[in-house]
Amino acid sequence: MSFYSVAKNFVVAPVVNTVFRPWVRGLHNIPSEGPAILASNHLSFSDSVFMPVNVPRQVHFMAKDDYWSRQGASGWVMRKFFDLSGQIPMDRSGGKASQHSLNAGEQALRDGGVLGIYPEGTRSPDGRLYRGKLGIARLALNTQAPVIPIALIGTDKVQPIGKNIPRLGRVGMIVGEPMTFESYYANADDRFAQRAVADEIMYRIMRLSGQEYVDVYASDVKRQLEAEKSEAKAARKALRHHSGRRTEDPETD
Incomplete structure (x- = not known):
């Protein structure tokens, strides 16, 4: 049994399910096998805990590379946890560095894995939903993996930005129907096609979450x-x- 399975099933899940009593709708929309991209809104640091706890398959997250560069004992523990749980550092500086990170995510999909990504690229500063970056569109078009839109509910109330210790409260997750983009596959490198795909994904997340959308x-x-x-x-x-x-x-x- 992998580190991910042990940590999730015997440590994290029992605590999360007992303390926060998460509710989930639409879990059947996540395929039981084959590649899939889980595209979620991002309200809290704890999103990366609550989402995989409720997904039966292992989720490889595209996580900002800042988590790998933190100093001290807590930084070492965080790096080890992210490495052992199969997370992928995402360089958000743009250019070749960001493309290298996306290539690692693409390989995880080509290997038949489930990739979790926050299309906004960072946590929402005010609870609203923001424009999606093009990385998710490149992944969806290059691999032709289905995109599963997800709305996390209430995680910003449980752990607001700047708070290290979560508060008691219920959180929820709504999983939408898979999205595919056959009409764009032939133009995978076209930025207009990528923008259309990213916008369509964000629109679906907005419908699921009920958040106000801001096009910046x-x-x-x-x-x-x-x-x-x-x-x-x-x-x-x-x-x-x-x-x-x-x-x-x-x-x-």
């Missing part, structure tokens, strides 16, 4: 929020400095 990349929104936070911090610091000067020298101005 979540990563761009996160960068904007970080910039605004930095500007606000700098403004507060400047205000404190100015207030301090006025206190020290009341004749100023």
Whole structure:
């Protein structure tokens, strides 16, 4: 029995099923054999725990490569866990590095495996659903594997961004019908075809999850929020400095 099976069936699943009592709909839509891409919304770090617990087959996740570069004892444990559980590091910097990561995911599909991927590329910063990146379309078109849209429900309430310890609460998972894209297979390298496929997948996830859809990349929104936070911090610091000067020298101005 593999590390994945032992960890899932005897450690993770008993805890998750007892504490969080997840509910699942449409599990029969995941094929019992052969390649499949599980395309899910991404609300919480815990998504990568709740989804595979409810899927009978092993799920190889495309996980951001940051998880492999963390330092200290906790970083070592995380790297070992991800490696032993068959997860695939995803370089999101673009270009050849990202393509190398996608090639590893493509190989997992060609080997008949189940690949889990978050098309948004990162967690939603506010609970809304964002534009899907083209990587999932390339995988679907190059391998012709069916895409199974999935909506995770309530994981952001159980473990919001920035919280390390989950809260008590129920989570859910809705599995949609398989999607195939025969009309696009002949144009697998065409970016317009890839965009159409990615948009269709995100539309199906939106219908399942009920989330508001925003046609921009979540990563761009996160960068904007970080910039605004930095500007606000700098403004507060400047205000404190100015207030301090006025206190020290009341004749100023």
